[in-house]
Amino acid sequence: MDTLQVIDSRTGASYQIPITDGTIRAMDFRAIRTGPDDFGLMVYDPAFTNTASCRSAITYIDGDVGILRYRGYPIEELAEHCTFLDVAYLILTGELPSPGESGEWRNRINRHTMIHENLKKFMEGFRPDAHPMGMFVSSVAALSTFYPDARDVHSGASRQLQILRLIGKVPTIAAYAYRHNLGLPYVYPDNRLSYTENFMNMLWRTAEPRYEPDPVLARALDVLFILHADHEQNCGTNAMRAVGSAQTDPYLSLSAAAAALAGPLHGGANEEVLRMLDEIGHVKNVPAYVETVKAGKHRLMGFGHRVYKNYDPRAEIIKRTAEQVFAVTGANAKLEIALELERIALSDEYFIKRKLYPNVDFYSGIIYQAMGFDPAIFTVLFAIPRTVGWLAQWQEMIQDPEQKIARPRQIFTGPAVRHIGVESLKTAGAGI
Numbered sequence: 001m002d003t004l005q006v007i008d009s010r011t012g013a014s015y016q017i018p019i020t021d022g023t024i025r026a027m028d029f030r031a032i033r034t035g036p037d038d039f040g041l042m043v044y045d046p047a048f049t050n051t052a053s054c055r056s057a058i059t060y061i062d063g064d065v066g067i068l069r070y071r072g073y074p075i076e077e078l079a080e081h082c083t084f085l086d087v088a089y090l091i092l093t094g095e096l097p098s099p100g101e102s103g104e105w106r107n108r109i110n111r112h113t114m115i116h117e118n119l120k121k122f123m124e125g126f127r128p129d130a131h132p133m134g135m136f137v138s139s140v141a142a143l144s145t146f147y148p149d150a151r152d153v154h155s156g157a158s159r160q161l162q163i164l165r166l167i168g169k170v171p172t173i174a175a176y177a178y179r180h181n182l183g184l185p186y187v188y189p190d191n192r193l194s195y196t197e198n199f200m201n202m203l204w205r206t207a208e209p210r211y212e213p214d215p216v217l218a219r220a221l222d223v224l225f226i227l228h229a230d231h232e233q234n235c236g237t238n239a240m241r242a243v244g245s246a247q248t249d250p251y252l253s254l255s256a257a258a259a260a261l262a263g264p265l266h267g268g269a270n271e272e273v274l275r276m277l278d279e280i281g282h283v284k285n286v287p288a289y290v291e292t293v294k295a296g297k298h299r300l301m302g303f304g305h306r307v308y309k310n311y312d313p314r315a316e317i318i319k320r321t322a323e324q325v326f327a328v329t330g331a332n333a334k335l336e337i338a339l340e341l342e343r344i345a346l347s348d349e350y351f352i353k354r355k356l357y358p359n360v361d362f363y364s365g366i367i368y369q370a371m372g373f374d375p376a377i378f379t380v381l382f383a384i385p386r387t388v389g390w391l392a393q394w395q396e397m398i399q400d401p402e403q404k405i406a407r408p409r410q411i412f413t414g415p416a417v418r419h420i421g422v423e424s425l426k427t428a429g430a431g432i
């Protein structure tokens with residue numbers, strides 16, 4: 001077995017730490033002590049930049065060369081040959097479905113697309129201009145009150161049922177949030193349509209008896225959903241696993257994951273990209289904007305990634321999908337600004353040195369806007385497919401015998417013990 005030899009210069013003691021899968025166990029450092037009263041060494045890793053929190057068989061990323069695979073299949077092949085629901089099946093079960101399994105899987109999800117009328121009423125209570133992500137997070141959490149059986153997280157049958165319910169219901173909640181903002185009546189699901197077509201139906205159907213989605217746009221949405229379905233231990237997935245590790249039910253855990261996704265440094269970046277392109281306004285303003293980024297005034301939204309230090313393979317596929325969408329919708333005027341921004345940034349020393357490339361969010365917002373979505377709903381469009389990844393990671397965590405409640409340590413930096421005395425009472429509050 002490979003080991004790491006550690007010599008503690010405080011005591012001169014030597015330790016052999018086992019190396020497995022290129023990793024050492026943080027708990028092995030606890031044995032390194034200066035004496036019996038010493039707690040033992042801890043490892044310090046704010047933001048988990050070099051800490052593996054789990055063993056996972058779902059998604060593989062090699063950020064240095066731009067590789068993304070679900071269960072071993074390259075993202076490029078899945079985006080080209082599969083439907084989103086088949087990819088969801090793959091992510092959750094480990095295998096792509098046979099044609100028979102695919103049909104059965106779709107039927108099982110279709111049985112759960114409706115939401116309780118009381119949840120609809122709950123959503124009606126939001127302000128007309130409520131942010132769709134706030135509505136999404138709260139409504140998913142509210143589902144927990146409709147399904148108390150979900151608390152039995154150790155029952156495989158219960159987990160399966162909640163997984164079907166959540167995958168079936170998140171597009172309905174997302175569409176209702178969208179229609180709520182527009183003041184339009186909610187449209188019930190139409191289960192004769194595919195997953196993404198039905199979502200489009202719930203978003204855009206008006207007075208026509210049957211909604212017929214544009215096949216190019218439906219396929220583009222399906223591809224975007226495939227690209228966003230999972231991405232190993234990102235901020236939202238870490239939230240799903242951390243909250244779920246307390247045996248919290250999957251609705252509440254998933255709402256926590258979606259709350260993490262809402263942040264502008266995470267899934268909220270696609271909305272920010274559009275705001276940034278609006279602020280730039282014209283191609284001629286791009287060089288000056290890039291200078292303000294380099295001066296540290298703000299970040300170039302949609303650029304950079306914690307893991308990808310080469311290109312983000314999803315951004316490449318999205319760029320191609322954009323061309324198909326624009327052939328139907330007409331080009332988004334912001335595309336020209338985005339292309340120029342990418343061109344200048346990719347040839348600038350600041351971005352090259354820091355390995356900053358366009359990420360998945362750089363072009364997705366431009367496509368969504370061309371399809372007719374308001375930027376405020378972009379992150380909800382991300383949360384629908386990511387629901388699949390969150391659930392797969394949650395299930396894997398629950399079944400992993402090594403996992404228990406997530407509870408990091410800290411380095412305490414506050415005052416050592418002190419006592420309340422007459423003198424300290426006299427000066428209390430002086431610092432406020």
Ligand code: ACO
Pocket residue numbers: 264265266267269293298299300301302303304305306307354356359360361
């Ligand atoms: N624009 C300008 N500079 C940047 C950017 C950016 N978008 N991203 C990183 N940098 C710079 C930092 O200022 C830092 O520079 P320094 O070394 O001179 O201090 C260096 O690059 C490293 O940055 P970190 O913040 O350490 O990188 P980290 O891996 O922690 O951050 C993140 C990754 C959060 C994605 C970051 O690149 C960022 O904020 N990007 C913009 C927001 C964004 O697009 N988020 C979406 C990510 S994809 C997703 O979540 C789905």
